[in-house]
Amino acid sequence: MNMGGAIRAIISFLIFVVLHYTLRPLLGWRAPMDFLILALLLASVRVRPATAAVLGFVLGLISDSLAPGALGAGAIAMTVVGFGASYLKAVFFADNLVLNAFFFFLGKWVFDILYFIGEQRVHGVELLQQLLLWSPLSAAVTAAVGVLLLFLMRPLLEPTPA
Amino acid sequence: MQRALRSNTRFDLIVLASCFVLALAARALPDTMREPIATGMRRTFLAPLVMLQERAERGRQSLLQADAKQSHLDSLSLASMKAGELEVENDRLRKLIGLGSRVRYGFIPAEALHGRGVRDETTVILSAGSRAGVSRLSPVIAPEGLVGVVDQVDPTMSHAMLWTHPDFRVSAMSPDGSAFGIAQAHLSGDIGSYLIELRGVPFRATLKPGAVIVSSGWGGVWPRGIPIGTVLQEIKTSEGWARTYLLRPAVNPADAYSVMILRRERLAKGLDGVWESATQVDQAAQRIVVSGDSAAKAAALAEAAARRAVLDSMARANGAPPLGAVDTAGRAPRVVAPPPRPAPRPTPADTGTPVRRDTIRPDTTRRDTIIRTDTIPLQPEAHR
Numbered sequence: 217m218n219m220g221g222a223i224r225a226i227i228s229f230l231i232f233v234v235l236h237y238t239l240r241p242l243l244g245w246r247a248p249m250d251f252l253i254l255a256l257l258l259a260s261v262r263v264r265p266a267t268a269a270v271l272g273f274v275l276g277l278i279s280d281s282l283a284p285g286a287l288g289a290g291a292i293a294m295t296v297v298g299f300g301a302s303y304l305k306a307v308f309f310a311d312n313l314v315l316n317a318f319f320f321f322l323g324k325w326v327f328d329i330l331y332f333i334g335e336q337r338v339h340g341v342e343l344l345q346q347l348l349l350w351s352p353l354s355a356a357v358t359a360a361v362g363v364l365l366l367f368l369m370r371p372l373l374e375p376t377p378a
Numbered sequence: 379m380q381r382a383l384r385s386n387t388r389f390d391l392i393v394l395a396s397c398f399v400l401a402l403a404a405r406a407l408p409d410t411m412r413e414p415i416a417t418g419m420r421r422t423f424l425a426p427l428v429m430l431q432e433r434a435e436r437g438r439q440s441l442l443q444a445d446a447k448q449s450h451l452d453s454l455s456l457a458s459m460k461a462g463e464l465e466v467e468n469d470r471l472r473k474l475i476g477l478g479s480r481v482r483y484g485f486i487p488a489e490a491l492h493g494r495g496v497r498d499e500t501t502v503i504l505s506a507g508s509r510a511g512v513s514r515l516s517p518v519i520a521p522e523g524l525v526g527v528v529d530q531v532d533p534t535m536s537h538a539m540l541w542t543h544p545d546f547r548v549s550a551m552s553p554d555g556s557a558f559g560i561a562q563a564h565l566s567g568d569i570g571s572y573l574i575e576l577r578g579v580p581f582r583a584t585l586k587p588g589a590v591i592v593s594s595g596w597g598g599v600w601p602r603g604i605p606i607g608t609v610l611q612e613i614k615t616s617e618g619w620a621r622t623y624l625l626r627p628a629v630n631p632a633d634a635y636s637v638m639i640l641r642r643e644r645l646a647k648g649l650d651g652v653w654e655s656a657t658q659v660d661q662a663a664q665r666i667v668v669s670g671d672s673a674a675k676a677a678a679l680a681e682a683a684a685r686r687a688v689l690d691s692m693a694r695a696n697g698a699p700p701l702g703a704v705d706t707a708g709r710a711p712r713v714v715a716p717p718p719r720p721a722p723r724p725t726p727a728d729t730g731t732p733v734r735r736d737t738i739r740p741d742t743t744r745r746d747t748i749i750r751t752d753t754i755p756l757q758p759e760a761h762r
Binding site for chain 1: 386389390392393394397398400401402403404405406407409412415416419420424427428430431433434435437438441
């Protein structure tokens with residue numbers, strides 16, 4: 217990735233982070249979209265797995281700092297998701313919107329599973345309901361929004377022709 | 379090549395393991411250590427994000443409360459609109475209660491229901507009927523004066539003819555009894571609608587604009603003393619033997635909502651003094667207001683005169699003519715302030731008697747008692 221592509225990727229990353237802290241609370245949906253996961257996934261496929269793991273760790277700590285009771289849970293989940301996304305980029309890094317949507321859906325769902333298990337705040341039926349109902353819903357919304365943003369931000373995210 | 383790839387993979391796994399261990403360590407921290415770390419992050423490099431989130435939350439709350447606030451605002455607007463109407467109605471009811479206390483007995487309070495038909499302006503439905511004691515030709519009055527007369531009576535309601543009706547007539551007079559006539563609606567609209575004509579006034583009787591006209595009590599329908607209106611002007615008619623005056627009605631039919639129906643037995647006693655007392659109260663209040671204005675005016679004039687006197691004194695001290703005397707030969711008359719009073723005479727110390735300063739008049743002061751400073755002192759050589 218050249219310099220211009222890196223700058224555009226960083227700008228896209230920052231836009232997703234800002235959207236996470238502005239649009240998400242403004243909408244206040246019960247199954248919200250997760251722009252941090254989208255940012256992590258889009259960045260992870262462009263960097264090495266080690267960098268993606270560090271990026272996931274930092275993003276996880278950022279999200280956890282706003283919920284101190286779960287400090288560390290988000291960091292664990294995002295580290296794994298970031299590393300996994302970067303490791304599997306050969307599979308998912310394709311110019312196919314459906315495949316990208318599945319990539320976003322899977323990333324968000326895995327994150328939620330790891331997060332809620334690591335957080336240990338909800339248990340039993342409530343945990344199952346969260347993981348099998350609300351998390352897939354949230355993952356679906358995240359995937360839909362991710363695809364939409366991917367389409368809208370294509371000029372920023374496209375690799376520069378050599 | 380394979381070695382480099384294997385080395386890279388090993389490095390990635392080491393970094394992953396390090397991040398994982400760090401995250402686990404953060405998760406395993408006790409609450410006492412976890413909270414300061416999170417707080418430190420929120421207060422430093424995450425502060426802009428926290429601020430963004432707060433604003434977004436606030437925006438969401440505003441959006442959620444917008445409908446409730448709008449409905450609350452609408453309710454307040456509606457209540458404020460009703461408040462004005464209630465105030466007017468309250469005032470009207472107070473006046474009605476005041477009239478009731480002056481009439482004392484023999485009346486039936488009723489609501490006047492204005493119709494929406496063709497003859498709206500001339501008739502009205504009253505919410506009291508024969509069961510309440512209303513009978514045909516019962517007078518209908520309001521706190522301001524005459525409204526109409528009952529022409530049809532049902533058990534629970536009645537129908538009244540307002541003074542605007544073409545068939546309505548009432549015998550009227552001036553309060554001092556110097557002029558009599560018949561009051562009826564002024565039907566020609568050349569001067570103005572909703573006015574009353576006072577017809578048949580003897581030629582020798584002249585009414586000035588503003589004179590109050592009341593019912594005379596003749597005819598047995600209306601008691602004496604109910605205000606009908608005030609004289610606006612005399613109008614010319616084809617009748618050469620009598621005068622006709624145009625009256626401003628005491629009661630606007632459109633404003634008559636709460637009225638009183640007088641019982642037949644009350645008519646014989648008359649209503650003398652019922653409206654006079656109210657008029658006296660109004661006149662007394664007006665006199666108080668006018669006297670207050672006069673006092674304020676007098677005080678302002680006195681203050682202006684005092685200021686002018688001070689300015690004149692200063693002008694004299696500077697050798698200039700007094701301000702009030704500059705244009706004494708001018709065309710406009712001016713108030714000339716009195717000259718400044720001379721310095722009071724020093725009191726002799728050996729007399730011991732108090733001197734009343736206000737008894738010293740400058741124009742009657744004897745010259746030999748004043749110490750003159752403008753005369754040349756006597757030189758010793760002059761005696762030689």
